[in-house]
Amino acid sequence: MKKRTKVKIAIQASMMGDSTLLMLSDALVRKWKIPQRETIQLRLGSARHDVKVVAVQASGTLRMSPTLAAKLGLTQGMQLCVRYKASSKSLHLGPLIGVMMSRVHATATDKPFGANTGFCRELSDACKLYGAAVFFCTPDDLDGQGDTVRGWHYAGGWHKTAFPLPHVLYNRLTSRKLENRPSVQQFISHVRSKQGTVLFNEKYLNKTEVFDALQKESGIRLYLPESHLLKSFEQMKSMCSKYNTVFLKPITGSLGKGIIRIRKLSGGGYSCSFTGVNGSRKQSYPTMSALYAALSRKVKSQRYQIQQGLPLVSVGGRPVDFRALVQRGDGGQWTVTSIVARIAGQDHFVSNLARGGSLTTVKDALKRARSISPSSGLLKLRRAALQIAKGVEKQIDGHFAELGVDLALDSGGRVWLIEVNSKPSKEDNTPLSAERKIRPSVKTIVQYSRYAAKF
Secondary structure (H helix, E strand, O other), X not given: OOOOOEEEEEEOOOOOOOOXXXXXXXXXXXXXXXXXXXXXXXXXXXXXXXXXXXXXXXXXXXXXXXXXXXXXOOOOOOEEEEEEEOOOOXXXXXXXXXXXXXXXXXXXOOOOOHHHHHHHHHHHHHHHHHOOEEEEEOHHHOOOOXXXXXXXXEOOOEEEEEXXXXXXXXXXXXXXXXXXXXXXXXXXXXXXXXXXXXXXXXXXXOHHHHHHHHOOOOOOHHHOOOEEEOXXXXXXHHHHHHOOEEEXXXXXXXXXXXXXXXXXXXXXXXXXXXXXXXXXXXXXXXXXXXXXHHHHHXXXXXXXXXXXXXXXXXXXXXXXXXXXXXXXXXXXXXXXXXXXXXXXXXXXOOOOHHHOOEEEEHHHHHHHHOOOOHHHHHHHHHHHHHHHHHHHHHHOOOOOOEEEEEEEXXXXXXEEXXXXXXXXXXXXOOXXXXXXXXXXXXXXXXXXXXXXXXX
């Protein structure tokens, strides 16, 4: 593992009247052969400032004037990684991570990011632990030109200030509409060209794109239920004659919204279940023509994926699926950070927490399902999640560093892919303990950001 040098930022008003002065530990000045009292360049993200370094005895500290700290968006006690490049006579601080959030409630001082505030606090704590700085901005803060961006950061409370363009930009925008806003896209291309910013989780994935891309990976095909973009009555008729249950899923849907389950009835005809907030609503149709006619308006207004239904393992008659969080870590490699089991709520056929589902551990769910050995089930799920993340990286354009991979196990122990989510909810993956500590998934984001920014 790469050995990093971290420094603690100390802001000192009396810097001998010179706001360009930096005080750095004598050991580092000698180790890196930094010329003293000669002009070198201090860099943080897109910021470039001419400074002069003076060696001091205090180790692990970088002292600077309040003026310089304000220009960099730095506050007292921040921990950052530091490196010196002799070739360009430049001292680099970082990484600086910008997180794009959908909205901020500026008047809610304790919870400016609503239900995601806890995650933002955790990410700020993890940055302090690993030597990084983070700020959070919304589409309204973004501008397709200029050298700074205004964002929120945590320092004993939430404050808004100007930051240089970041080394790393993490996309947590939770709607396609916000993501495609011209100001957001202009900002993204501006930071990439101006600063070489690494953007990750840059776009939503749609279900058809994912399944079509993964079909090209021979080792992944065995996880894929038969799945097509719904285009015609003939196609629906063919899928419903092949399988007892099929699902229609909006290709851009999330949180289980708009999913329709179609089942063949033993006496003929079809039963159709629609997801709703308070449970599923059922309707029966005597023929395929009647069913298709009833759904035609929905199918015309939105594109759907038609997918083979699977005989999922269940607990007390309620289907169970599994959410694996797969992330890139300290060396840029994919790893499975966590897998949780989600049991569908009463009267629901989808397991999303937003639809009344509940969380438990994989081993507990499989023990209660009594159909597959818990340890072999967990092993199969881990292997599949990792293969699928690598397949997405290989086959789909875009840079991803964390993926929510939703998987199912059928009663015979076979793993199936349900969907891949490039914006896994930070509430959905809540750990099963209530202690206030930094989740491994949050630490991994910072570790990957250091790697991506070459710190």
